[in-house]
Amino acid sequence: MSVITDFYQFKYSRNDYYIELFINRSAVISIEEALDERLSNMYISKDAQCAYMRLKELFQSSRMKTDSIYVEVRINKCYLKYMKNLYYYFSDRKEYISLKALNDYLQVFLIKDIDDISGFSTLQEDIKVRVLSTV
Incomplete structure (x- = not known):
């Protein structure tokens, strides 16, 4: 019997939905601090x-893996909207x-992959949470 796979988890976990970035270590720490501050706000959606x-977790674990001045971060494109919103905040x-x-760098990917990413934005909140928690 074949295993039933969640279509959205399958779709958004493919390799073409990931971007590999090299970010300065101090910038990664700053982004982690911004994420901490944003998470302390009780008025954000579940997704x-x-x-x-x-x-x-992604930025922190990537930073901990290396002592280099640049940190390699592999980020799923589903997170681009959230990074953009974090910047605007x-x-x-x-x-x-x-x-x-x-955000300026990721803007290129937002424009290039607008069709793929906009499909994710229209999903129900619980589906987004399920996908985000696995990619």
Whole structure:
């Protein structure tokens, strides 16, 4: 008997849905601090909360894997919207300027992959949480 697979988890976990980035270690730490601060806000949706928690884990584990000045981060494109929203939330704060640089870089992927990523944005919140918690 074949195993039943969640279509959305399968679709969004394929290799073409990932971006590999090299980010300065101090920028990664700044992004982690922004994620911590955003998670402390009680008024965010479940999918945003899940995304920010997973992003924090991703940045933190990537940073811990190396002592290099640059950290390699492999990020799923489903998180791009959340990174963009994080940048907009902190756009007026100078200490999170690294979010602007990251957002400017990721903007290319948002434009290029708009069809794939917009499909994710239209999913129900519980499906988004399920996908985000596995990719």
